[in-house]
Amino acid sequence: MSHLSVNHLLGIKYITKQDIELILDTATNFKEVINRPIKKVPSLRDITVANLFFENSTRTRLSFELAQKRLSADVVNFSASSSSVKKGETLVDTVNNILAMKVDMVVMRHANPGAAVFLSKKVNARIVNAGDGAHEHPTQALLDAFSMREKLGDLKGKKIAIVGDILHSRVALSNIFCLQKLGAEVKVCGPTTLIPKYIESLGVKVESDLRKALEWCDVANMLRIQLERQDIKFFPSLREYTMLYGLNKELLDSLSKKIIIMHPGPINRGVEITSDVADSDQSIILDQVENGVAVRMAVMFLLAGRQ
Numbered sequence: 609m610s611h612l613s614v615n616h617l618l619g620i621k622y623i624t625k626q627d628i629e630l631i632l633d634t635a636t637n638f639k640e641v642i643n644r645p646i647k648k649v650p651s652l653r654d655i656t657v658a659n660l661f662f663e664n665s666t667r668t669r670l671s672f673e674l675a676q677k678r679l680s681a682d683v684v685n686f687s688a689s690s691s692s693v694k695k696g697e698t699l700v701d702t703v704n705n706i707l708a709m710k711v712d713m714v715v716m717r718h719a720n721p722g723a724a725v726f727l728s729k730k731v732n733a734r735i736v737n738a739g740d741g742a743h744e745h746p747t748q749a750l751l752d753a754f755s756m757r758e759k760l761g762d763l764k765g766k767k768i769a770i771v772g773d774i775l776h777s778r779v780a781l782s783n784i785f786c787l788q789k790l791g792a793e794v795k796v797c798g799p800t801t802l803i804p805k806y807i808e809s810l811g812v813k814v815e816s817d818l819r820k821a822l823e824w825c826d827v828a829n830m831l832r833i834q835l836e837r838q839d840i841k842f843f844p845s846l847r848e849y850t851m852l853y854g855l856n857k858e859l860l861d862s863l864s865k866k867i868i869i870m871h872p873g874p875i876n877r878g879v880e881i882t883s884d885v886a887d888s889d890q891s892i893i894l895d896q897v898e899n900g901v902a903v904r905m906a907v908m909f910l911l912a913g914r915q
């Protein structure tokens with residue numbers, strides 16, 4: 609199969625196992641391309657992409673822009689904080705004005721869950737969800753799966769623990785859908801207040817003891833506490849959170865096997881993970897960032913139907 613079953617990448621929930629495998633295999637080819645001395649290919653020449661970021665981003669935004677430039681696309685960037693959104697312009701008006709300038713694809717990050725789905729029904733362009741509130745972050749899950757596959761091979765039967773603030777995490781939800789479609793087992797671990805009530809209905813097990821979760825898994829994906837999405841207190845203090853759910857080198861070294869450590873970033877060093885763990889040889893955090901470019905190249909190349 610060389611075509612995606614969808615016209616937009618709105619979430620991992622909406623794509624098939626075959627779509628995921630096609631994206632990861634295509635990304636493997638693009639990773640080889642971006643490691644050549646001449647990193648640019650003409651695959652998206654004459655395609656114009658708008659990056660619309662209504663929420664802050666470092667990795668995702670730079671990674672998409674670099675991926676677009678490596679593919680020779682024309683790129684326009686939009687930040688809500690310096691736009692006419694500040695004067696009251698709506699999302700649809702903003703996007704329609706950008707599309708009037710003949711844009712073919714929109715990459716959008718937005719604070720509202722469902723914003724990308726909404727947009728896909730309103731405008732005539734390919735939409736890529738770069739994170740919508742606490743809903744989905746599909747390219748993060750794809751680059752995470754790509755990075756795990758590089759280290760572990762086929763993910764079928766592999767055990768992945770997702771640790772931390774599951775309740776507010778779009779990375780957790782997209783990872784759960786992606787890993788399960790690829791046949792991996794997923795456990796979540798964190799304070800009860802940060803585990804959504806519905807999580808077991810997704811076929812995910814819950815473990816409240818961090819050591820037990822780490823002893824069980826092949827990979828631990830450590831998530832950031834998203835204080836900016838927490839309007840009430842979910843745990844007594846960050847210090848207590850770190851004591852119970854922070855991963856330090858002593859705990860990592862005391863495990864009976866060497867596990868892989870991941871983090872989507874941005875890291876709160878000393879909260880969910882200590883610096884010596886984040887920078888250890890078991891950490892693949894910077895591999896994730898490197899792989900993000902190849903995975904995003906694959907997504908946009910396939911959505912543009914240029915294969």
Ligand code: CP
Binds near residue numbers: 664666667668739873
């Ligand atoms: N992982 C991630 O989405 O990072 P940014 O918020 O910096 O894009």
